[in-house]
Amino acid sequence: MSLRKPYEQSYFPPVPTKLTKFFRTNFIYQLFRFIIINIKMLRMVRKH
Amino acid sequence: MARLLILGAGIAGQTAALHAKHKLGTKHEIVVVSPNSKWNWIPSNIWVGTGYMKPEQVTFELKPVYDKKEILFHQAKAVSIHPEGDKSISKPFVTIEYTSSDKKGIIEKITYDYLINATGPKLNFDATKGLGPERNSLSVCTYSHAAQTAVALKESIQRMKKGESQTFLIGTGHGNCTCQGAAFEYLFNLEFELRRQKVRDKARLIWISNEFELGDFGIGGMFIKRGGYITHSRIFTESLYTERGIEWIVQSHVKEVMDGETVYENLSGEEKSVKHNFAMLLPPFSGVGLKAFNKNDDDITSDLFAPNGFMIVDGDYTKKPYEQWNPSDWPETYQHPKYKNIFAAGIAFAPPHSISKPMTNPNGTPIFPTPPRTGMPSGVMARQIAYNISDMIKGKSDVPTRKASLAKMGAACIASAGANFFRGTAVSMTIYPIIPDFNKYPDTGRDISYTTGEIGLAGHWIKHFLHYAFIYKAKANPFWRIVPE
Numbered sequence: 001m002s003l004r005k006p007y008e009q010s011y012f013p014p015v016p017t018k019l020t021k022f023f024r025t026n027f028i029y030q031l032f033r034f035i036i037i038n039i040k041m042l043r044m045v046r047k048h
Numbered sequence: 049m050a051r052l053l054i055l056g057a058g059i060a061g062q063t064a065a066l067h068a069k070h071k072l073g074t075k076h077e078i079v080v081v082s083p084n085s086k087w088n089w090i091p092s093n094i095w096v097g098t099g100y101m102k103p104e105q106v107t108f109e110l111k112p113v114y115d116k117k118e119i120l121f122h123q124a125k126a127v128s129i130h131p132e133g134d135k136s137i138s139k140p141f142v143t144i145e146y147t148s149s150d151k152k153g154i155i156e157k158i159t160y161d162y163l164i165n166a167t168g169p170k171l172n173f174d175a176t177k178g179l180g181p182e183r184n185s186l187s188v189c190t191y192s193h194a195a196q197t198a199v200a201l202k203e204s205i206q207r208m209k210k211g212e213s214q215t216f217l218i219g220t221g222h223g224n225c226t227c228q229g230a231a232f233e234y235l236f237n238l239e240f241e242l243r244r245q246k247v248r249d250k251a252r253l254i255w256i257s258n259e260f261e262l263g264d265f266g267i268g269g270m271f272i273k274r275g276g277y278i279t280h281s282r283i284f285t286e287s288l289y290t291e292r293g294i295e296w297i298v299q300s301h302v303k304e305v306m307d308g309e310t311v312y313e314n315l316s317g318e319e320k321s322v323k324h325n326f327a328m329l330l331p332p333f334s335g336v337g338l339k340a341f342n343k344n345d346d347d348i349t350s351d352l353f354a355p356n357g358f359m360i361v362d363g364d365y366t367k368k369p370y371e372q373w374n375p376s377d378w379p380e381t382y383q384h385p386k387y388k389n390i391f392a393a394g395i396a397f398a399p400p401h402s403i404s405k406p407m408t409n410p411n412g413t414p415i416f417p418t419p420p421r422t423g424m425p426s427g428v429m430a431r432q433i434a435y436n437i438s439d440m441i442k443g444k445s446d447v448p449t450r451k452a453s454l455a456k457m458g459a460a461c462i463a464s465a466g467a468n469f470f471r472g473t474a475v476s477m478t479i480y481p482i483i484p485d486f487n488k489y490p491d492t493g494r495d496i497s498y499t500t501g502e503i504g505l506a507g508h509w510i511k512h513f514l515h516y517a518f519i520y521k522a523k524a525n526p527f528w529r530i531v532p533e
Contacts, residue, residue, distance in 0.1 A: 009286075009290075009295070009296065010289075010290040010293075010295075012286070013283065013286035013287045013289070013290045014283065014287050015287055015290055015291050016287070016291060023504070024473055024503060024504045024505065025470070025471055025472075025473065025504070025505045026505075027470070027505070030504050030505040030506040030509075031506070033502070033504055033505075033506040034506035034509055034510065037476045037502070037506055037507065037510060038510065040460075040476075040478050040500055041460040041476075041478060041510075043478075043498070044458040044459070044460045044478045044480060044498065045460070045532045045533075047457075047458050047480065047498075
């Protein structure tokens with residue numbers, strides 16, 4: 001399935017590069033993101 | 049001894065019951081009325097709908113938990129509220145009708161000193177012709193609906209494995225739906241499951257929604273700082289749909305769902321249709337249809353409830369244009385303005401207006417999302433109400449002192465986009481405040497340092513962890529209070 005057909009709705013949005021997609025499921029990098037996201041969420045919880 | 053009566057045992061009702069019990073102990077009585085015998089962690093129903101989880105994994109029996117905590121539980125539905133009592137009972141009471149098999153249909157009056165209405169919504173499938181699991185579309189709103197959807201998905205996958213092509217239509221089944229987030233999660237988990245089953249090439253996936261643009265989610269979307277730009281969630285959402293090869297139809301009000309075809313009208317007023325083999329369309333919500341009567345048995349339903357059936361609380365319900373909306377319109381204590389011993393929590397309270405800008409097509413059909421009230425804010429408001437009532441019962445205060453306005457509250461949200469420990473992903477979002485404040489944040493409506501979003505495997509881990517953490521908490525297991533709302 002081609003993502004990019006001229007002037008159709010899928011023609012315009014940005015799509016992730018291979019590297020971006022790699023990091024989305026890279027175990028080590030995501031362990032780091034797990035900590036960061038939890039800090040962000042705890043920061044939000046503390047505002048209540 | 050005072051009696052706190054709680055209607056509903058969902059996220060808000062359960063949170064209120066446990067916190068009130070913790071504060072009031074055995075000196076006062078907590079009574080919960082819910083038509084369901086089971087508690088359901090609704091955010092995981094989307095995983096039941098794809099077959100990733102079984103209904104038993106997202107539910108548990110309520111009665112043993114309440115027995116353990118010495119909370120009185122009636123498996124019944126509330127029928128009417130009598131805030132002044134009636135000619136025979138001087139105290140305020142609620143009429144309930146039992147739904148349990150042993151007492152089914154029996155009517156009873158339960159008096160109260162304080163009442164929390166946490167009934168959640170009525171799933172208003174009747175608002176759209178042909179909508180709903182008993183008609184021509186599927187749902188993931190309840191665990192039983194989700195289980196039915198999983199069976200239908202399994203059949204579709206079998207057909208694709210035999211070489212047939214299938215079109216899936218996922219989204220909202222009415223112009224005033226909320227919960228776009230749940231439909232979004234189902235869509236992306238479905239897409240993930242189709243890839244896992246190696247039939248993705250046989251499937252056409254179409255999103256249909258009442259949002260003005262993708263990424264609205266009923267909160268007017270949100271702005272995120274990323275890559276040197278402050279970018280609207282529309283861009284990220286369109287990117288994800290494009291990456292996964294999903295088509296989208298927005299600005300749409302579904303008029304009728306037929307067997308294999310859905311008719312909708314859009315904001316331009318055009319009527320169109322889309323054919324499909326599988327449709328999972330969420331219904332609009334309304335109040336559960338509670339009535340209210342004064343001591344003379346006159347109907348005062350309109351004093352307690354807005355026309356959509358949700359309970360009137362301390363918000364500003366004056367009709368005004370979008371440009372005049374203010375964060376102060378939103379309720380802070382969720383106390384009824386006349387009957388001060390009545391509160392509403394979670395989806396049961398009437399929002400003063402939507403969060404997304406209201407839009408109407410040339411035919412006069414309103415097409416815009418109504419405000420979502422997700423688990424985190426529902427839990428926070430339920431906890432604050434329980435604490436306020438505890439203080440009032442103990443004589444510490446005559447008025448509610450703790451506030452939980454959505455205009456001063458943030459939310460964290462995890463939207464699953466595929467469930468797998470190594471290959472799954474989820475969108476992790478935080479927003480602050482939930483209600484945009486364009487006076488304080490003129491450009492974006494929200495604090496950009498607290499409003500974030502990213503997609504990745506870590507989000508899936510968090511969503512999975514929260515699934516177990518919140519069920520642990522709802523079961524009132526040891527140290528349950530450590531788990532935040």
